[in-house]
Amino acid sequence: MEDNIGSEALLTDCNNTSSYFNSNPFYMIDPSSTVKTIRLNFVFVQKDDGSGNFNLNDPEHQTIIADIITIMNAKMSNMAVASCSGINSHSKIQYEVNTIYIQDTYLWNNDNDNMTYKCPNRTTWYLRQKAVEIDSDPSIPAGIDIFFTNGETAYNYNVVNNNSDYQGANYACSMFPTNDYGEGSYVHMPDCFIKYYWMKEWATQIHSQPWIPVVYGWYVNSTAETIVHELGHSLGLYHEYTCITHNIMNNAGSGCSHDYLTDAQLYKSHRNLSLTNIRKFVNEQTSLDSPLVVTGNELIDFNTRLYRDIIIENGGSLTISCKVLMPAIGKIVVKQGGKLIVDGGIITNACNDPWQGIQVWGDKTAHQFPDANGNYQQGYLKLINGATIENAIIAIDLWEPGNWSSTGGIVYATDAVFRNNAKAVHALYYNNYHPYFPQIEMEYNSNFKNCTFEITEDYLGDETFYKHVDLAHVKGIDFQGCDFSLAENVEGVSTWNHAIAAYDARFRVSAICNSQQVPCPEEDYDRCTFTGFYSAVNAVNDGSSAVTFSVNRADFTDNANGVKTRYMNNASVLFSNFEIGHLWGCGTGIYSDNVTGFAFEENAFSKYTGGTVSDYFGIIINNSQAVNEVYKNTFNGLSYANFSDGKNWIDINRYEGLAYYMRIPTTTLIFMWQITYGRNVQVFNLNRVMIIILPEIHSPKTVQTGIFIMVGNI
Incomplete structure (x- = not known):
C-alpha cells in the first residue's frame, strides 16, 4: 500500500507554497477526466450466531446490497445540473464495494457506544479496534470501512417484538479526511437492518403500498442516499444549504432528491483525493487525466497523489521537494531543454503496482554542455539532498523509449536513493562531441555521487529485476561512493542479476576522499559497496568500440562474482576488497575472459563470513593471450x-605471458596454484624471489594443481 511512513519521515521541505496546492484548475474535473474508483468495505456486524443483520446466504439481502451499490454509483455518475453552479453531470467518482461479515454480539449492539450519534471520529468509538484490525488485514482490500450495526433495544422492540412504531436510528455518521496518511476512514450506519425489517413489515401497511417495487425502492434509495451523503463527508464536504435543495450534502430528509454536487464541491473532493489519507483508497488508474504541462518555473512542495503524467517542456523547470505518488501507467517526461530537480523529494508509486519512471529526453545530434545561461539542449535531471525514486519500472531512462534520435539525456545525482526499481538507470547509444572540436569525443555528462541503489524485501516483483544500472555504448559515467545492494530471497529477482551491467560502455567506480589531506588517508575514503549480486560489476565488449572500465577502492560482499568482464581490454580493479559469495557451489572475486592489458592490483580476497562449503576463487583469468600482470594482491581462506x-x-614467445607478482614475507612459502590448459605462467615475489612455472600442455578438461616452493633470492 502507498504512503510509506518511514520514508516520509525524511521529508523536510513540504511547505505547501506551490501554486498547485490550491489551484482550482489542477483539481477541477471536466467531461474528459478519468473516473476515480474508491474502494469501500461494507462491514455487516452480526450476533455471535450470525443473526441480527443482513446475511450472506439470504437472496433478498444480497439483492438489497447490490441495488444500494448500483444506486450509489448512479447518483455519482448521473447528477442533475444546476443553473447556478456547474456543468458536470458526472462526479468522476465511483465506488467499488467489498462485503465483510463479522459475528460479534458486543460489536453488533451499537447501544454499547454511549454517544448520541455513535460517530467514528473518536478514538473511544466502540468499533475502533475492530476497524484498525480490518485495516491491518492484508487479505482485505484497503478501503473506507462502512459499519452496519444495530442497537439491541431497538432490535428487540421492532424485530423481536414486531412493534409498529419505528424506534431505530435515523442518522449516520462519518469522519473527515486528514493529512495523517496512516489513519483510516470510517462510516457508521446504525440500525439499517432494523429499518429494513420495519419497512417491509409495517411501512407497507401504513402507506398501503406493496413491498416490491414501491417500499423496497424507498428503502434502497434512502439507504444509498445516506451512504453517499456520509461519503461526501469522507471526501471533505460539509452540509450544503445554498443553491438548490437537492444537493447530496443537504441533510434534509424526505422530499429532497439528493442528486447533485456543485463544481466547488467536486473540486474539493478531487483535491482531497490527491492530498489526504483517502487517496490510498482509490484504485489504480486504467486511464489518466490530461498531463500536467510545465512551461515555466514551478514547484511541488506538498504531499500529493497525481492521476496524470508530468511533462516538462523546453524552457520549463520543475522542482519537487515533497512526496509525489504516481499512477502505475504514469510517467514524468523531461523534454529537450527542460529541467527536473528533485530536492529531497520522494517520487514513488501510488498503489501496489510500479509506476513507469522518469524519461529524460535527449538529442543524439547535440552535445551535453550548457550555454552561457546554464541551459542544455538535452533534458536535464538533478537529484540532491536525499531525493528518492522508488518502485519504478525504470527510474531514470535517458531517452524517449523507441526514439533512437532522442538519446543523450543528462542526470546528476548526489545523495540520492534508488529503491526497489526494476531498473534504476538506463543510458544508451550516445556520443558527446566537443561543441568546438567535433572530432573530439568527450565523456557522457552524467554522474552519481554518494547514491544508494537497493532492492529490499519490499520489492514489488511485478517486473523482474535484472540490474540497477544498464549502460550500452556510452562513455564516461561515474559512480563515486555509491552503495549497491540486493536483499536475499526477494521475489521477482533474476538469478543473473547485476549492480552495474555495461555493454560496450566506459564507466568508473571510485571512492570519495572526505579529507583535505594529500594523499588521502585510506580511512577517509567513502568507498563504493556491492552486496548480494550474482555479478556485481559485469562488463562486456563486442569489439565495436575501444572502451574500458575501472574500479578503484570498492568493497564487494557476498557476490557470486565481484567483477566479471569479457573482451573488455585495459580494465582495472585496484585497492578493492572482495568477500566472495557463491552460486551453485562456486564464487569468484574477479573473472576475466579474453581480456588483456588489465590491471588487477593491490586487492584483498577472502571468503564471505558465514559462506557455505563451496569453491572460492580469488582471480580467474581465461585466454589473456598476451603479457599481463597480476600484482600485489592478497588472498585468505580461498579454495584457489x-x-x-x-x-x-x-604465440611468438612461449616464455612470455601472464605473470603474478605478490608479496611473500619470508623466503620460503608453500602455496596452491591451479592452472588448466595453459603454460608459461610466471610468479614473482616482490621480495625478488621468482620462479617460472612451465607445466606441460593438458587437455582443457584436465586440471593440474602444482605446489610451488619459493626459495632464496635471484
Missing part, C-alpha cells in the same frame, strides 16, 4: 587464490 585457464601466453 589464482586460477588461469586457456591461452595465457604469446
